Amino acid sequence: MFHIKTTILVFLVFTVYAYPQAHYGYDLWLGYEKIGNPNLLKEYKDLTKAIYFEDGSDVLNAAKKELITGMEKMLGSTLNFKETPNTNYTLLIAKAATIDPALTKKLSANFYEVGSEGFVLKSVIHRGKKLIVLAANEDIGILYGVFRLLNLMQQQKDLRNITLIEYPKINLRMLNHWDNLDRTVERGYAGYSLWNWHKLPEYIDQRYLDYARANASIGINAVSLTNVNANSHILTPMYLEKVSALANVFRPYGIKVYLTARFSAPMEIGGLKTADPLDADVRQWWNDKVNEIYALIPDFGGFLVKANSEGQPGPQNYGRNHVDGANMLAQALQPHNGLVIWRAFVYSEHDPEDRAKQAYSEFVPFDGQFSDNVLIQTKNGAIDFQPREPFHPMFGAMPNTQLMMEFQITQEYLGFSTHLVFLPQLYKEVLDSDTYSKGKGSTVAKVVDGSLDRNKISGMAGVSNIGNDLNWTGHPFAQANWYGFGRLAWDPYISAETIADEWLKATYSNDPNFVDPVKKMMLISREAVVNYMNPLGLHHIFDTGHHYGPGPWVHDLSRPEWNPTYYHKADAKGIGFNRSHSGSNATGQYATEVAKTFNDPKTCPEEYLLWFHHLPWDYTLKNGLNLWDGMALKYQEGVDQVEEMIETWNKARPYITHEEYQEVQMLLKIQLKEAQWWRNACLLYFQTYSQKALPAGVEKSTKSLEYYQSLKFPFAPGIRPQWD
Amino acid sequence: MFHIKTTILVFLVFTVYAYPQAHYGYDLWLGYEKIGNPNLLKEYKDLTKAIYFEDGSDVLNAAKKELITGMEKMLGSTLNFKETPNTNYTLLIAKAATIDPALTKKLSANFYEVGSEGFVLKSVIHRGKKLIVLAANEDIGILYGVFRLLNLMQQQKDLRNITLIEYPKINLRMLNHWDNLDRTVERGYAGYSLWNWHKLPEYIDQRYLDYARANASIGINAVSLTNVNANSHILTPMYLEKVSALANVFRPYGIKVYLTARFSAPMEIGGLKTADPLDADVRQWWNDKVNEIYALIPDFGGFLVKANSEGQPGPQNYGRNHVDGANMLAQALQPHNGLVIWRAFVYSEHDPEDRAKQAYSEFVPFDGQFSDNVLIQTKNGAIDFQPREPFHPMFGAMPNTQLMMEFQITQEYLGFSTHLVFLPQLYKEVLDSDTYSKGKGSTVAKVVDGSLDRNKISGMAGVSNIGNDLNWTGHPFAQANWYGFGRLAWDPYISAETIADEWLKATYSNDPNFVDPVKKMMLISREAVVNYMNPLGLHHIFDTGHHYGPGPWVHDLSRPEWNPTYYHKADAKGIGFNRSHSGSNATGQYATEVAKTFNDPKTCPEEYLLWFHHLPWDYTLKNGLNLWDGMALKYQEGVDQVEEMIETWNKARPYITHEEYQEVQMLLKIQLKEAQWWRNACLLYFQTYSQKALPAGVEKSTKSLEYYQSLKFPFAPGIRPQWD
Missing domain, CATH: 3.20.20.80 (Glycosidases)
Incomplete structure (x- = not known):
């Protein structure tokens, strides 16, 4: 019936699913994926066999709606609410004042400790039956407790012997x-x-x-x-x-x-x-x-x-x-x-x-x-x-x-x-x-x-x-x-x-093969950005106005303290802002113990070194390197860390959807490009002062300082036209 | 176990479902809801029992992906693609040049008529078997054909005897x-x-x-x-x-x-x-x-x-x-x-x-x-x-x-x-x-x-x-x-x-109880907005710059033709822009037959009346009313039509989700408020010229002209700060 084609037919259907109906992240951390582990699912279902949920205010209604949304998605079944108090419940959610005082006592020695926003979430045996109770003094405590309960289930925590007394530490x-x-x-x-x-x-x-x-x-x-x-x-x-x-x-x-x-x-x-x-x-x-x-x-x-x-x-x-x-x-x-x-x-x-x-x-x-x-x-x-x-x-x-x-x-x-x-x-x-x-x-x-x-x-x-x-x-x-x-x-x-x-x-996922490495990636990520942007206490060397990318050379803005050169003070001798007692004495605004530590470059934590001190290019760091080499290697380390992040994410691929993988992968590629931009631009610029070669292990820029200085971003996001 | 509460417990769970996982309209007209009618579902499933889909370019891959997305959602089952051409297919999708010429002939007497972007979608009997064939000259025709096929299924059309030859009329x-x-x-x-x-x-x-x-x-x-x-x-x-x-x-x-x-x-x-x-x-x-x-x-x-x-x-x-x-x-x-x-x-x-x-x-x-x-x-x-x-x-x-x-x-x-x-x-x-x-x-x-x-x-x-x-x-x-x-x-x-x-x-839905009245509402909606904004050929009487709401009184902008007064030319004698041969002779730019019709207020369609003519306030309209009364009643009619739209939408409620209903309902309320604003502001302003009372049936404004003139919207959307 067809003219036979000699090329091999590669069929997309075997690798490509229909267009995803994902929410592209709209659901945030409230996606409530269905529990896969059958034992856990059973445990959670037992827990929610019969629920009493105190009715009343708009806040309680919102809390109940959340419970339904979250649990029904995670359990894949409809919740069973009981209206009258004489059923055999498994999950009780109510304000402390409406609960049997004998039960309240089992929840907390002193209920007032949880205050107006806190809650108690506890598994108790009461009149011979094992229950989980969520109780609070006020409606809002119930809402917060419901969210915590759902969150624990998202983490697939064992709830059979739970005791959680929580309240916010900050008003x-x-x-x-x-x-x-x-x-x-x-x-x-x-x-x-x-x-x-x-x-x-x-x-x-x-x-x-x-x-x-x-x-x-x-x-x-x-x-x-x-x-x-x-x-x-x-x-x-x-x-x-x-x-x-x-x-x-x-x-x-x-x-x-x-x-x-x-x-x-x-x-x-x-x-x-x-x-x-x-x-x-x-x-x-x-x-x-x-x-x-x-x-x-x-x-x-x-x-x-x-x-x-x-x-x-x-x-x-x-x-x-x-x-x-x-x-x-x-x-x-x-x-x-x-x-x-x-x-x-x-x-x-x-x-x-x-x-x-x-x-x-x-x-x-x-x-x-x-x-x-x-x-x-x-x-x-x-x-x-x-x-x-x-x-x-x-x-x-x-x-x-x-x-x-x-x-x-x-x-x-x-x-x-x-x-x-x-x-x-x-x-x-x-x-x-x-x-x-x-x-x-x-x-x-x-x-x-x-x-x-x-x-x-x-x-x-x-x-x-x-x-x-x-x-x-x-x-x-x-x-x-x-x-x-x-x-x-x-x-x-x-x-x-x-x-x-x-x-x-x-x-994303509870799979430890995903969670463990990606968590490590998250925990390293802030140090990476410090390394490739502002290592060793450098600060505010961003390009003007939009703060997108490096601009350590900017020196001609109308207000002195808007210029990056105000902050790094690089010159032929060295780099850094002397805020010690021999300088601006900003250290003097701290308590004596803190000031003492910050005042001496030998005791000052190196991550704040150039924040508090102007030091010569050949100043010796704790690792034995001179300041220039140490700084250059820090910039390189930041770039390397982003490369590691990319590797980690590539390995995380099997545990998430293709769209989830791809989105972050694209962003990490931009991050790597921009980390390299930061390293190259800053080192080329500071090198005009240090007059030192890059140490081994630091990649050389293929582009010139002038190139980096020529970059303009008139439509960078986050600024209003009048600030251009 | 509980302190019995004497109030009746009204449980939210019976009326409120979990938070919707709708896409809030993100899917546009490509949501592909599952077919509910079992007969139709069977018919469509038979049609897609075995599919041959020509492979090749990125365009064809995209088309195939669309077919999978749309059909699998509408049918609720996985499609069955065949790789070799000797199976008993039910749906064939391929370029004309790769199809058995005997079959091609059955599709169209002259395939070239569909051009480079068109397609043929036809049910044919070929070698004793009933097939549906989608064929085109180029890959893009296949893509357009797939979308049309899916669209016909969304409309629940009978495909058993389909003959569709389609190509775009405009390049x-x-x-x-x-x-x-x-x-x-x-x-x-x-x-x-x-x-x-x-x-x-x-x-x-x-x-x-x-x-x-x-x-x-x-x-x-x-x-x-x-x-x-x-x-x-x-x-x-x-x-x-x-x-x-x-x-x-x-x-x-x-x-x-x-x-x-x-x-x-x-x-x-x-x-x-x-x-x-x-x-x-x-x-x-x-x-x-x-x-x-x-x-x-x-x-x-x-x-x-x-x-x-x-x-x-x-x-x-x-x-x-x-x-x-x-x-x-x-x-x-x-x-x-x-x-x-x-x-x-x-x-x-x-x-x-x-x-x-x-x-x-x-x-x-x-x-x-x-x-x-x-x-x-x-x-x-x-x-x-x-x-x-x-x-x-x-x-x-x-x-x-x-x-x-x-x-x-x-x-x-x-x-x-x-x-x-x-x-x-x-x-x-x-x-x-x-x-x-x-x-x-x-x-x-x-x-x-x-x-x-x-x-x-x-x-x-x-x-x-x-x-x-x-x-x-x-x-x-x-x-x-x-x-x-x-x-x-x-x-x-x-x-x-x-x-x-x-x-x-x-x-939204194929239910005629929904489609028929809502379609009527859509079809009336444009005339409604003309009526409450710019009836009888009025135009450009919008507030300055942002064009949000009425501003017929604006007369002091630097360019004359930016002022609404330039366009309506209302005065004690009448209203309208004389563009006839006795005025600016804009009518002279049209062909003689058209110019003739527009030149005479008696033959000029009344929807263009004040576009082409400056007429006295007591000019008699075709319905026998004087111009002032007729204009005022048109403004009122626009408001009434929005009220009808609201009624229609209220009746449509059972056929859609609560969120879908509510969203449009909120917007229609704004539309009604703004229709009333237009009516009141324009009639109060034009009344200062006509000096005539409102006719029976037109609601009087409870606010003054000065109130409407005082309204300012410095942050109306769609304009850039420099235009303020």
């Missing part, structure tokens, strides 16, 4: 969205803003709900919707109605909404002639505005404020200070239990002082002067979200101030959303740092969770990496940074490894 | 993306640009593939990736590499890539002192640039050019004309079979002539002077994508020029992506219009498909409504406009009703 677990009202996102690399302001308040995008679910699943309970480089329009009635619609979606998931307050709003939208915080009309305007907001959003969280920082207006415009500004807003919010989150990210081009010292100098004198409902939000380091910075000296230095941590989840200085970098490693390094402010063991974590100084309110914020990309975060592994931030805000003492383990199992 | 079936390199989209209302330039060329987003599949499924074979307000950077090596990566993805789906060429590129990126099209260096630069492009993309389509229009550079900057400019580029592209698509959307603030006349005046004198590989792309009407315009007078007036149609799919003047408007109604109205250029029956469709003037190349472009929203187009029903545009570019003679029917069945 405010917050995402900061740097989202503009035109839907661009400052330093956003995952598409447009989630917030479709144009269609709000009527149109509720399904993503708002799925965003709230994802946040609640990791304990995030606060979100600031708008860019800290704020626009007053968000406080106009038209926008507040839209904000209210979002707050309504988030409320059942225990999430409060915050807004960024532009300090000059009373002038811009209020028609006043001043925004002086001590002016009576200004104070009245803010009082009225706050009352207007709470009439719409009774559980509104409060304001996040960037004032007198990088051109943003603030109290200093009127000869007032941060305390005047923050407390003025705090007074307006206080009757509603609202908070002011005042950012400490300040530095001035008019101040010749080392930029790393300025925030401390400006804020520490105010210790103890801020109102009870003010938190001072401080970046993890004293410069700006670099791949590595020593902890910010303000931590430990303001015992009478509620200091809130600000981490960056979006990868402004860490390869955007193209580089695989597991940030919980960075977060943990900071949280575990010892401030020595009350002696050894005074870790940053203890400052942040309030335990060191007995703060009333504690908080941790993460600058969001979320956009409207199908997979939310651009890079699938960047989901792990959102996840990890949430987990650490809940408990800053859990390890990065635990987080990686949980996330991989919930997202 | 170039093209999407124009107005996407900027920073990923904003001019007049885009569905999120960011699909093109993630930052991660290209290495990272191939799954969406690129799914976009190509969707386009191929409706026959689109050309896409211009970048905004007509062009940026030269797209022509630099760095970006061309990225474009090449996209071209590689699109190639197996028969789609060629085009770019917008900024006329001043030789100066901006070429370092030349001029962009004069007659300058030898400029011509050489374009020759070199074109050669560079084709070295990377051997099947590159060509350039789309907006020149000397709204501030874009062009040949007139150098004292040259459109022919000089277009033919210069055409000469560079000609050796590679590339095309120049030169836009006719021109008008000048320095020209006092009626804007509606300017494109005709500027282009018609050049008829016959453009090179063979130039197409002149002309918007459907003489102003700018209004809810209704008479057909552009250039259609029919340039018999020796290849005129290409430009429709707008994105809803710049039609409610953005919040209003449900089925645009094939608009497209068909234009295509069916009779130009009388070669006597009665000289429809615009015949001009566009080239049959009237025997053009070598014909084309139809649609300005894309696609962005990175989960559902691609913002409004789920806006998918129907993408779909419908493609279908009409393939065949401009099919009816809007057929398109609605196909799309509804492929997207």
